[in-house]
Amino acid sequence: MSKLTTSPAWQALAAHHREIAHLHMRDLFQQDPQRFEKFSFESGGLFFDYSKNRVTEQTMQLLFDLARQSGLAERIEQMFSGEKINATENRAVLHTALRNLDKNPVRVDGDDVMPKVNAVKEKIFQFSDQIRSGERVGYTGRPFTDIVNIGIGGSDLGPLMVCNALKNYGHERLRMHFISTVDGDQIVSTLKHLNPETTLFIVASKTFTTQETITNARTARKWFLDRVGNETHIAKHFVAVSTNAKAVAEFGIDTANMFEFWDWVGGRYSLWSAIGLPIAIYLGKHDYQDLLHGAYTMDEHFKNKPFEHNLPVIMGLLGVWYINFFDATTHLVSPYNQALQRFPAYLQQLDMESNGKSIDLDGERVDYHTSPVVWGDAGINGQHAYYQMLHQGSQIVPVDFIASIEHPEIPEPHSTILMANFFAQTEAFMRGKTAAEVRAELDKAGITGPAQDALVPHKIFEGNRPTNTILMQRLTPRRLGALIALYEHKIFVQGTVWNVNSYDQWGVELGKQLARTIEHDLTTPGLTQTHDASTNGLINYYKRNVPR
Numbered sequence: 064m065s066k067l068t069t070s071p072a073w074q075a076l077a078a079h080h081r082e083i084a085h086l087h088m089r090d091l092f093q094q095d096p097q098r099f100e101k102f103s104f105e106s107g108g109l110f111f112d113y114s115k116n117r118v119t120e121q122t123m124q125l126l127f128d129l130a131r132q133s134g135l136a137e138r139i140e141q142m143f144s145g146e147k148i149n150a151t152e153n154r155a156v157l158h159t160a161l162r163n164l165d166k167n168p169v170r171v172d173g174d175d176v177m178p179k180v181n182a183v184k185e186k187i188f189q190f191s192d193q194i195r196s197g198e199r200v201g202y203t204g205r206p207f208t209d210i211v212n213i214g215i216g217g218s219d220l221g222p223l224m225v226c227n228a229l230k231n232y233g234h235e236r237l238r239m240h241f242i243s244t245v246d247g248d249q250i251v252s253t254l255k256h257l258n259p260e261t262t263l264f265i266v267a268s269k270t271f272t273t274q275e276t277i278t279n280a281r282t283a284r285k286w287f288l289d290r291v292g293n294e295t296h297i298a299k300h301f302v303a304v305s306t307n308a309k310a311v312a313e314f315g316i317d318t319a320n321m322f323e324f325w326d327w328v329g330g331r332y333s334l335w336s337a338i339g340l341p342i343a344i345y346l347g348k349h350d351y352q353d354l355l356h357g358a359y360t361m362d363e364h365f366k367n368k369p370f371e372h373n374l375p376v377i378m379g380l381l382g383v384w385y386i387n388f389f390d391a392t393t394h395l396v397s398p399y400n401q402a403l404q405r406f407p408a409y410l411q412q413l414d415m416e417s418n419g420k421s422i423d424l425d426g427e428r429v430d431y432h433t434s435p436v437v438w439g440d441a442g443i444n445g446q447h448a449y450y451q452m453l454h455q456g457s458q459i460v461p462v463d464f465i466a467s468i469e470h471p472e473i474p475e476p477h478s479t480i481l482m483a484n485f486f487a488q489t490e491a492f493m494r495g496k497t498a499a500e501v502r503a504e505l506d507k508a509g510i511t512g513p514a515q516d517a518l519v520p521h522k523i524f525e526g527n528r529p530t531n532t533i534l535m536q537r538l539t540p541r542r543l544g545a546l547i548a549l550y551e552h553k554i555f556v557q558g559t560v561w562n563v564n565s566y567d568q569w570g571v572e573l574g575k576q577l578a579r580t581i582e583h584d585l586t587t588p589g590l591t592q593t594h595d596a597s598t599n600g601l602i603n604y605y606k607r608n609v610p611r
């Protein structure tokens with residue numbers, strides 16, 4: 064058994080779980096009229112209700128003990144102060160420095176990173192102002208209308224999600240496009256509608272070696288040159304965002320047109336860096352700064368609030384409670400706000416690439432679950448698709464419900480119906496419906512006797528299914544910034560409890576390595592025989608059938 068599962072705090076939670084797992088939240092609410100007040104609070108403009116969880120005050124105390132036992136306070140301090148907590152890559156983890164609004168230095172290897180962070184930020188603001196105002200133009204002197212971000216993973220999902228979420232704040236002349244996959248369809252169908260005179264390409268890659276991104280960037284460059292026929296115009300239409308100036312120059316983008324960031328920014332934590340360039344262009348300086356400000360507010364909250372009032376700490380620990388003690392293997396994020404539709408996809412990388420690990424920081428294999436499968440889509444659509452399983456299925460799926468109160472530009476009754484469903488679902492998950500309630504309803508509908516008996520078990524809802532509710536007044540840049548930072552820190556809390564490195568991602572390497580070999584196999588005539596029988600068989604089936 065591991066250090067963690069034999070530890071006093073873990074053992075205390077396991078014993079407590081045996082005592083309270085049978086309790087129903089319905090009864091907990093009935094027994095304590097103050098439950099909502101006790102288990103809800105507001106921070107960074109986010110109102111957080113966690114009263115519909117299978118916890119008592121004692122559960123929370125034991126979870127806080129677990130956090131203390133894991134050295135969370137020290138880990139938080141280490142992260143914010145630039146210690147190299149990404150041990151396997153020997154790197155600091157300082158996405159928080161990118162939104163740091165206080166004047167204190169943040170040091171990596173003794174050097175204050177803030178001057179260079181601020182210098183790149185200024186360059187971003189200058190560039191984005193020029194694009195927005197029309198001062199910076201394409202090769203024929205026309206202002207830009209289309210911004211194409213070419214990137215994948217962290218160089219795509221963050222800017223894409225934020226630009227979608229904050230459409231109401233976007234510049235009306237600018238259309239944002241995001242190209243990530245290498246299947247060709249995305250880039251071909253996007254370029255089809257674009258005019259090279261008014262299109263700006265941002266090639267975004269931390270490493271500038273990612274095959275998909277480089278392939279798409281080459282295709283974009285060829286498309287551009289085929290239409291423009293003059294290499295000198297590339298400088299006006301292609302910029303790069305990267306930590307790798309050498310590779311940017313080799314690709315043929317002048318490093319004067321490069322926006323820099325650093326190895327202490329993880330890919331999935333990079334939207335606050337120059338990777339956020341499309342966001343700055345779309346939103347403009349003021350709203351972009353507001354986004355950073357929102358994240359900074361959450362950083363301060365995370366750093367300074369006692370665990371008992373600390374939103375990311377509580378969210379993280381609740382996740383641990385379900386994953387490790389109730390065997391919940393998935394976690395649903397359900398935004399009731401169309402603008403946040405891509406938020407779950409963004410969180411999939413953030414969470415699963417961070418904590419999807421089974422070797423701990425001491426190099427030992429863990430004997431407990433780590434990252435859940437994170438999933439989700441716009442909540443109201445889910446109600447008519449997968450919520451059946453959530454209400455009556457055999458597994459517990461904890462859900463985060465997220466909504467904003469004001470929906471500008473949306474006519475009634477849309478918002479009221481949306482929010483009625485939002486509240487109804489968390490109530491239904493908590494309360495469920497008892498056999499007696501089902502029978503009363505069937506009596507009313509005139510279904511009695513054996514017909515009623517046969518139906519009752521199918522119409523019972525056990526309830527007792529946990530949900531968190533996050534409500535904000537309005538989805539503004541500031542609130543979104545706080546929301547993203549909340550999840551970043553929640554993930555860090557869980558990684559700390561699980562004693563894993565949340566900041567490396569070695570698990571993505573093997574597939575990339577094998578793809579390089581197989582790419583060669585696919586273009587080599589004759590039978591491929593160097594893999595296992597299945598992989599050989601599939602490759603050869605493909606080779607036989609691919610049109611040449």
Ligand SMILES: O=P(O)(O)OC[C@H]1O[C@H](O)[C@H](O)[C@@H](O)[C@@H]1O
Nearest residue numbers: 216217218268269270273330571
């Ligand atoms: O920004 P890049 O270096 O192109 O990397 C893009 C993405 O690909 C990698 O495979 C990693 O899994 C991600 O963490 C990263 O965000």
